[in-house]
Amino acid sequence: xxxxxxxxxxETPSQAPSATASPVPLVALVGPPNSGKSTLFNQLTGLRQKxxxxxxxxxxxxxxxxxxSDGAELDLVDLPGVNGFSARTLxxxxxxxxxxxxxxxxxxxxxxxxxxDVTRFEQQLMLCEPILELGIPTLLVLNMxxxxxxxxxxxxxxxxxxxxxxxxxxxxxRSGRGVEQxxxxxxxxxxxxxxxxxxxxxxSNVPKGVVLPTVDVFRRRxxxxxxxxxxxxxxxxxxxxxxxxxxxxxxxxVWGPLVFLGVVVLVFQAIFTWATPLMDxxxxxxxxxxxxxGSFLPQSWFRSLLIDGVFSGVGSVVxxxxxxxxxxxxxxxxEDSGYMARAAVIADRMMYRxxxxxxxxxxxxxxxxxxxxxxxxxxxxxxxxxRLATIFVTPFMTxxxxxxxxxxxxxxxxxxxxxxxxxxxxxxxxxxxLYALGTAAAIVTAFLLKRTLLRGEPSAFxxxxxxxxxxxxxxxxxxxxxxxxVFLRRAGRVIFAVTVLLWVLTQVPRQDGHxxxxxxxxxxxxxxxIEPVIxxxxxxxxxxxGLISSLAAREVIVGTLGTIHGVQDAGQxxxxxxxxxxxxxxxxxxxxxxxxxxxxxxxxxTLAVMxxxxxxxxxxxLQFTYMLVLAYAGAFLANWLI
Amino acid sequence: MSTNLKWPLGxxxxxxxxxxSEAELRLADxxxxxxxxxxxxxxxxxxxxxxxxxxxxxxxxxxxxxxSPSGDPIVDVDGSVLALRREMAGCLCVRLSxxxxx
Numbered sequence: 001x002x003x004x005x006x007x008x009x010x011e012t013p014s015q016a017p018s019a020t021a022s023p024v025p026l027v028a029l030v031g032p033p034n035s036g037k038s039t040l041f042n043q044l045t046g047l048r049q050k051x052x053x054x055x056x057x058x059x060x061x062x063x064x065x066x067x068x069s070d071g072a073e074l075d076l077v078d079l080p081g082v083n084g085f086s087a088r089t090l091x092x093x094x095x096x097x098x099x100x101x102x103x104x105x106x107x108x109x110x111x112x113x114x115x116x117d118v119t120r121f122e123q124q125l126m127l128c129e130p131i132l133e134l135g136i137p138t139l140l141v142l143n144m145x146x147x148x149x150x151x152x153x154x155x156x157x158x159x160x161x162x163x164x165x166x167x168x169x170x171x172x173x174r175s176g177r178g179v180e181q182x183x184x185x186x187x188x189x190x191x192x193x194x195x196x197x198x199x200x201x202x203x204s205n206v207p208k209g210v211v212l213p214t215v216d217v218f219r220r221r222x223x224x225x226x227x228x229x230x231x232x233x234x235x236x237x238x239x240x241x242x243x244x245x246x247x248x249x250x251x252x253x254v255w256g257p258l259v260f261l262g263v264v265v266l267v268f269q270a271i272f273t274w275a276t277p278l279m280d281x282x283x284x285x286x287x288x289x290x291x292x293x294g295s296f297l298p299q300s301w302f303r304s305l306l307i308d309g310v311f312s313g314v315g316s317v318v319x320x321x322x323x324x325x326x327x328x329x330x331x332x333x334x335e336d337s338g339y340m341a342r343a344a345v346i347a348d349r350m351m352y353r354x355x356x357x358x359x360x361x362x363x364x365x366x367x368x369x370x371x372x373x374x375x376x377x378x379x380x381x382x383x384x385x386x387r388l389a390t391i392f393v394t395p396f397m398t399x400x401x402x403x404x405x406x407x408x409x410x411x412x413x414x415x416x417x418x419x420x421x422x423x424x425x426x427x428x429x430x431x432x433x434l435y436a437l438g439t440a441a442a443i444v445t446a447f448l449l450k451r452t453l454l455r456g457e458p459s460a461f462x463x464x465x466x467x468x469x470x471x472x473x474x475x476x477x478x479x480x481x482x483x484x485x486v487f488l489r490r491a492g493r494v495i496f497a498v499t500v501l502l503w504v505l506t507q508v509p510r511q512d513g514h515x516x517x518x519x520x521x522x523x524x525x526x527x528x529x530i531e532p533v534i535x536x537x538x539x540x541x542x543x544x545x546g547l548i549s550s551l552a553a554r555e556v557i558v559g560t561l562g563t564i565h566g567v568q569d570a571g572q573x574x575x576x577x578x579x580x581x582x583x584x585x586x587x588x589x590x591x592x593x594x595x596x597x598x599x600x601x602x603x604x605x606t607l608a609v610m611x612x613x614x615x616x617x618x619x620x621x622l623q624f625t626y627m628l629v630l631a632y633a634g635a636f637l638a639n640w641l642i
Numbered sequence: 643m644s645t646n647l648k649w650p651l652g653x654x655x656x657x658x659x660x661x662x663s664e665a666e667l668r669l670a671d672x673x674x675x676x677x678x679x680x681x682x683x684x685x686x687x688x689x690x691x692x693x694x695x696x697x698x699x700x701x702x703x704x705x706x707x708x709x710s711p712s713g714d715p716i717v718d719v720d721g722s723v724l725a726l727r728r729e730m731a732g733c734l735c736v737r738l739s740x741x742x743x744x
Contacts, residue, residue, distance in 0.1 A: 044658035083695035120722050214687065218694040236721055247708065256711040345725040349712035382692060460692045463725040
């Protein structure tokens with residue numbers, strides 16, 4: 001291990017702070033998963049966080065601004081939770097790039113904070129050696145010290161600081177303990193100013209110039225950490241009785257799957273029972289506001305642009321927020337409490353059989369809200385092939401955007417009859433069937449993928465089960481804020497842009513200075529153009545127009561169909577629209593349209609995110625084509641049979 | 643640290659005449675609450691890292707704590723609780739430890 005080195009501590013700065021106006025210093029926050037890293041990041045940055053995009057790289061950096069007591073500021077980058085620095089996983093590669101100063105758009109870090117769960121000291125401190133080789137000021141945060149003490153463990157952090165040659169802080173970040181010392185460290189970093197551009201040594205699992213079998217390296221590091229721990233008087237914590245007892249239920253042969261099922265059902269209840277009325281409410285407010293604003297303006301293209309274009313565009317994004325928020329709140333609670341790891345273990349065997357793995361469970365479940373954040377969170381799947389398979393099938397998960405379309409068509413064409421007594425009606429059975437169909441398509445596709453394009457050795461699955469913890473409301477709230485921002489930035493911008501663009505296409509070519517009737521507009525012409533192709537599936541040119549518009553964003557079809565039929569305030573609940581649709585489609589065609597929406601990839605945001613995550617257009621193109629073919633075939637079959 | 647450790651070099655097996663008299667014990671065969679010591683990992687080198695990074699190293703103490711609903715072992719590894727697939731537990735060569743159960 002690197003001996004005590006002045007460069008790591010801040011007692012004797014080796015260079016004078018820059019005199020000229022210097023860029024804001026950058027500090028990197030590194031640590032294993034479940035070490036409380038995100039909690040610390042949130043404590044330090046609060047709402048002053050942003051998610052930055054870097055062109056050409058499939059990476060998002062979590063950046064935040066830390067405001068220090070003297071008013072000065074510095075940047076903090078929250079790196080993904082990693083267990084090591086191999087090139088094996090995307091998260092580890094990203095972390096290395098940032099630490100080595102090779103991430104585009106980010107300067108080399110001027111300091112690094114390494115946070116570890118001290119109750120798993122020997123294992124988590126394995127990251128220390130590669131970090132120390134960076135040769136920049138380092139702070140080691142021994143988090144969860146309260147838990148260590150409660151379970152009868154101990155450590156002498158001053159001896160540890162001497163042994164490692166870095167500043168060490170004992171902390172319990174959730175309750176704020178130790179955070180002040182972190183601020184002190186950051187203040188010193190800020191005072192020293194940014195380091196001059198330096199080439200950072202490579203960070204890796206293998207030290208420079210050494211070529212050894214990896215096990216040897218790990219063993220050596222572990223022995224060193226163990227020796228250091230002994231010198232620092234490390235007393236391991238006793239077993240966590242509470243987590244153990246809870247696991248005996250939650251991982252029980254019978255109770256485990258039952259609770260798991262209950263949790264999944266709860267999550268879906270959240271979509272149907274709670275989110276849908278909220279969505280309807282938001283939709284109503286938006287329409288009313290739109291009408292109210294419109295009453296002030298004279299009839300003109302500007303009014304049309306404002307109301308039917310911009311306002312409608314914003315509205316079609318905002319209407320999803322209730323569902324996104326509720327779902328991500330649930331998932332956040334499950335994750336932070338530690339239950340999600342257990343759910344991944346329970347789901348793993350089933351998912352393994354179809355070519356996925358337990359870690360894909362959370363991303364896929366998130367896909368029921370929106371595929372965009374779901375695909376991004378697939379980064380936790382370490383095996384590259386498993387990750388690709390997960391990303392590829394995520395769009396089959398019935399996302400929020402499909403719901404308005406389903407609701408409209410079911411209300412218009414499926415009679416409100418009971419199916420299984422008073423409990424299950426024909427309409428809800430249809431809805432559940434559509435959800436099931438999407439899920440089935442995902443399973444089959446994953447299976448096929450793993451047999452063909454992504455064939456290979458089964459992946460290693462090692463899942464850490466962290467101790468159960470009560471989620472902190474502040475962390476939850478900040479994560480919710482963060483995920484909604486991802487949705488709004490990525491999906492929201494695209495949906496908005498598409499809505500406005502489609503509005504434009506309905507406004508040209510002009511007839512006598514007015515907008516043409518929709519069938520003569522550019523969009524209308526396109527609808528006529530594809531009619532021969534979609535006739536066999538039961539669709540006419542009007543539905544064709546809707547289909548074209550929905551290829552960019554699914555729910556747009558509702559508004560488009562409304563415009564075509566001259567229906568004011570066209571929403572999924574609009575009776576007028578439902579009546580109008582019955583003239584365009586018969587039941588067979590309606591079911592065909594539903595099936596089409598189950599399978600087709602109609603989301604530019606998803607394509608964009610897929611491209612970023614797979615670093616090429618090959619996979620999104622393949623996915624789009626595959627899903628389109630499946631959608632057409634399914635719709636054809638449905639129309640033919642009904 | 644114990645001395646008699648073998649290198650997990652994938653397909654390579656220790657020579658037959660190594661003189662080891664104990665039968666090959668795999669983690670998958672170990673009953674619950676029995677503490678064992680990891681001797682060797684029989685996996686190709688490119689699959690080792692997820693285990694190594696999480697502290698599953700030759701010489702570490704393993705103790706199966708329970709089985710998941712699908713029968714895969716949940717193992718305490720020097721204080722951390724890890725879930726493994728049973729196929730992987732079958733690749734972990736262990737020997738009984740003299741240490742008593744936690």
